Amino acid sequence: QDPTAAHYMFQDDPYLMPRNSANARLLSLSKESGRNAAKYIIKQFPQYFDKILAEPNVPCLMPVTLTPQLEGVNEEALRERINLRMVKASVDLFDQLLQAGTPVSLETTNSLLDLLCFYGDGESVQEEQREEKEDLEESGVNASEQKTPKRPLQRGPRSSGSRWRENNDAERIFKIMPERNAHSYCTMIRGMAKHGASAKAYDMYTELLNERHKVDVHTFNALIAAVPFLKDKSPERWELVKVFLNHMVQQEVPPNLLTFNAVLKTLRRCGGIGRSMAISVLKEMEALKIEPSLATYEHLLFIFYRAVDLGPSSIISEVLEDVEKRSFTAQDPDDANFFATAMQVCCDLKDIKLAYRLNKAMEKGDNWKFLDMSQLNSYWSKFFSLLCMMEQIDVVLKWYREMPPSLFYPSPKNIVDLLQALDAANHLEAIPSVWEDMKLLGFNRRQDLLEEILSLMSRDTHPEETQLAFAKCAEDIKNVHEQSWREQAPLAWTGSALGHVAVLFSRVGRTQDAWYVIERFQQANRIPTDRVMDEFLNCAKQTNSPDEAIKLVKLAVSLGLSSAHRLKSRAEKEFELSESQR
């Protein structure tokens, strides 16, 4: 692993290598949108791509024909359209069939209902779903200017794009079905729960119970996950969950991992009850010999650590013990959140050893796959902040040399933490190199970072060469404020920034520069502090320029500073002034 290289995705032209996290994200998104654009072209204009030149043919690069082959108003055609996921066409064909009087079999109707319930009211998109991860859908769609309406995000019921309309096609078809079986009810419930019509889902469920149909485990999972939308108070929510679970027992439907994950997800929103019940749920899983997945652990961590500040408990170390031993496979879409939450918990607990263990767990087997690019960045960023807080400076610096840019790009907060760690370890001479990194990352215009770095540099006096280096940084910063570069307007000076820069210049004897900065005070409508004035006088004394001293005194007087008098006397004492100058 080369620590100085960016992620493989970005290795193309060294000039194009992204420098900070925003650029990295932009680059990955643009790559993906390029691919999507290419696919769109192939799809829209297949007539230009009909020459098959490769032997053997590569089917995934060729245009896919997705037009239905069968014509005519019959059930076969309907089935085909359902398979091709053409929602509107299927519904139209179904209506035509009914009008023509041909009965449609229960199975076909059920699969039509499946299709409708899954997609809610939106149209499906007929192309290959994501190959790359990251939330690229929006930008990908925008970039290729697709005409399909807003795609329902397929990340699960919570983030479904479309909502359940009143009396939409699914409901309509459901009502006019001559006979319905358990599957019809189940799929309706799942669809309603997925698209936010939880109350309706519950009503449908009671109807199902009245009809004495058998419910399958997926429907129960959907219902349990929808409980927070059905009830508001935590005790009621928990009671409802227990009701569902008891129904499962009555109907002899065995629960699976997703059932328990749904229970824990609901418990996340149950406050104190969640905490007291969560462990029992876990014990139940163990008793039924269901192995917990990462999503289970993530829910547990959230319940015990994120919701409220409980103080130390051993849950996280036990969770880590379990996670360290296994290499996980994905079983639940929520698995992806585990590592991010766990690292956040480590940061909240300010425990660096836990973080090291978490890193090791992540490197085991396939566990690294659970973090996608953006999560990876924030994971390592938090880890680095924790390092800065808790570890010695040489360890911090070692990590700092190795981690960016291959693992993550430092965020502004990371830079601030690093500066503070350097300060705590009295290692301030490293600041100019940090400034170079800041410029590289593109942070050299951020006011907060500039303030931090300037105040650290100017707070104490340092040996000569450090001071020179500091002055160089100060000059860079001054340029940022003064010159406009490309389209960016020059950054406005703040009083403290001016003061610090002046002090830094004064300390190395760059009188002209210092005077230039001090003049800026008036322009920026700020008043220099006494310290600035004193430093400048010192500087003037060093370089033996009484003119400057007089200019300073004049400025002080003109600004009406209280210290003007003192400065005047000091100037008189320390400098040999000619009579005219007096």
Add this chain to the structure above:
Amino acid sequence: STSSVLSTEKDKSTTSTGSTNEVASKSPEGAAETPKQKLLNIIGNMKVEVTTKKKFQQLKTQEIKKQATDKLEGLDSRSSTFQGPAEDAQRSKPLNRELVEAVSAVASSLPRSKEQTESELLAQLRRHEETTDKQRKGGTINIRNVISEMSIKRQSPAQRGVMISNRISLAMEEDGQRLKPDRLSSRSFDSRRYFLSLREGKRLNIFTKAPPETESALKTVSSPTIWDLEFAKEIAAVTDQPPRNGFEEMIQWTKEGILWEFPIDNEAGMDDDAEFHEHIFLEKHLKDFPKEGPIRHFMELVICGLSKNPYLSVKQKIEHIEWFRNYFDEKEEFLQEM
């Protein structure tokens, strides 16, 4: 710092022993077992509960009760009246000595100044003793009323140890980073000692019947619905990261079919049912033709050409030969005429 922690716990005088344990737990693991264990045993014997402020009152009354029972016993049997307080005093004396020893052992293993910690701990212990004395002398009159209304909370020694250690770790949290005990050591002994643990706990007891296995196995016969397909896709997408290096990218491309599979298979993508000898040795199809003559000659040339042809399938070659046969059959009449 230690002193601040001690001062915060001064209010709860009965929890002073918690602070001594705190010190004990700071010391390195190997050596600390004995003083820590000793202290815990001592505390267990003392039957003092380390609790939060809420239970302070209960604790106080319990202590009163404990002392009172002694008193009552003393009252009932006159002879032992004198022994009661003497016993108590006796009981506290050896306690004190043991405690002092333990305290000195612990303080010597601490990085801080020995005397300071020792004095602090001993001061705390003395304060504890004073309060117990005070309470011992207090209210014998109202004891019966108090007792009748009270319910004593009983704790096993292990649980007591849990609570004590938990207070220790709470105190440690404020103490700053360097003095943290290595409580994340993966010994199962430690994981017992906290309030909340994933290892202990009761189950919900909702799903108590053994699940029927045969039914569920039969159920999955039906073809996967759109829900199942989409769910499978979602799951796959969770761990679907962009390739980390060139090898992974090549793996992905091979799976998609963009890259050939190595070692190269010449016949990849080509489905040809026939073996090579069926392509080349086509003489057996010439059975129906005359054995000599220009036709035979011609057909042998045809076969030679066909056998070298890689583009036709066996079937097509046989069809060619068939066509020739039909042609010559038709023309046979003409030929006979000639």
